[in-house]
Amino acid sequence: MKVSIIVPVFNEEKTIAAVISKLKGVELKKLGLEKEIIAVNDASTDETRKILSEIPGIKVLNHSKNRGKGAAIKTGIANSDGEIILIQDADMEYNPKYIPPLLKPILEGETEVSYGSRFIKGIRGNILLTHELGNRFLSFLTSVLFGQKITDMETGYKAFKRSALSGISLKANRFDFEPEITAKLLKKGFRIREIPIIFYARSFKEGKKITWRDGITAMLVLFKYRLSD
Template identity: 45%
Template sequence: MLSVVIPAYNEANTIEDIFKKVKESPYKKEIIIVDNGSTDGTWELIKTFKSDNMNKVKVLRQDKEKGKGAALKTGFMEVQGDIIIIQDADLEYDPENYPVLIKPISQGVADVVYGSRFLGDSRRVFMFSHYLGNRFLSLFANLLFDSILTDISTGYKAFSKIVLDEYLPLMKAKGFEFEVEFTARVLQLGFRVYEVPISYYGRTYEEGKKITWKDGILYLLWMIKCRLESKNYVLKPVLGLKCSEKIYEMIKNKIGRKVLYVGAIKSFIPKFIIGRDLVVLSGKNDIEVRYLKRKYRETSRLKVMSFDQAIRSFDFDTIITYDPEDYKILDKKNIILISERELPDNYYNKIGFVRDGRRRWFVFEKIS
């Protein structure tokens, strides 16, 4: 099922038209409309909207204006569909674009789809300052988050329920800065992000446009904030493929048949050890575990779970880890430690080291 979340603030002139267009889109869906403390009669109109066979309508209201992000969070918490689309309450974005937004997700090639206003479809030609500001913000975001997006500020974003479940606990943005925070987090969490061309019918300030240059400054500040917080969210290997392969060749004869790999997101080593009697891939926090569950398909011999759950559930003959303190928890286990620094010989013997660019990775085993 499709879920369409519509945040609305003082959109009495357009809310009925956009609701009609959303209802007419040829999908069985739920339409969640969140009034963000409107004072122009928007809420009175929203209250009259009814469900039908194709559309389950839910209307919510915030007692005062709290920002687009806050309204979206209220709506997100009610979502039940498999794919979510954010739909602005004005008429700038046309629901006729839904098929092109949904297609990459339904085909399994994308987790998140951005509807870009700059990829070639029809758009209103006006407000050069907004165009220039948007391109600058997109370029700055690409530099910070290693992407090639053309339109981070687009109001059209579609994504899977899995993405929402990952993002919602992390969501802090309350206003238009939601666009930046969402972009940063989905890129940092390793989701597959696609762009598709959409049509766009922009409004002038006289026609009701609300975003201003002040929001552009807020975007920049939030980009920097999200980048500085990246160590908490970036999930990608820190050991390259060749380095991972060299380390595996160094340790393969020391790996038993039942293996726990703690911190498995850090390298490509899992691809070499899968196939043993039991391999459990683990992380030290929920974000890492959820990422591993997305990346690897579990079988009777391949499991993904938290570190604590793994230790309680299975008896391993080999532990691969990046934390030298694990010897205190994993007593009487064969531990292989991969570390960026040399360690004293109190608990570990050095097997060797591998260069990965300018970095050196040392490989140790625990002294029995």
């Protein structure tokens, strides 16, 4: 069985080589898995494309213009062939050491969808207070609208069987990808298994890109897909 690790990338020249190195170092053979790493460069304007081109053993896809994180993930999925798909951010906020425990419940047949949660009781990182409050609210809203308790809907660590996406049309091209895929998976009846992770947030000065406006969009997306497909 193969896991396809999709890495959407935009202007991450400072971190992308380290992220790929850590991904290469993740041992999955003991779990009976082989892995492919697919980096999707979303028209970066820094040295990201050059750095990626010099890294052996990975698949690199390049967008000709910036289309957004969701579009990059969809490009990666369309060009992957693993039975399991895992999304890995390129900014070092999510540590690849959590990949094996994230995949374990899928491999053991407990679930078809697994999320890494930053907010499970007792697990802490350095997430910004404003982002934590916003994420907790959006997760609460997701739980209310779709009838399953979710503690971290916006997490960048998501893994799922390819078969879980069958019949799901993903339309979001930017950060609204997170609420869209969560809403559509829940509407199809999938139970999302959450695994505790520790998260180390960047500041906006360091390159963080998501803002409060994306939070408003996420809320609207959740209501939209509660009411329609």
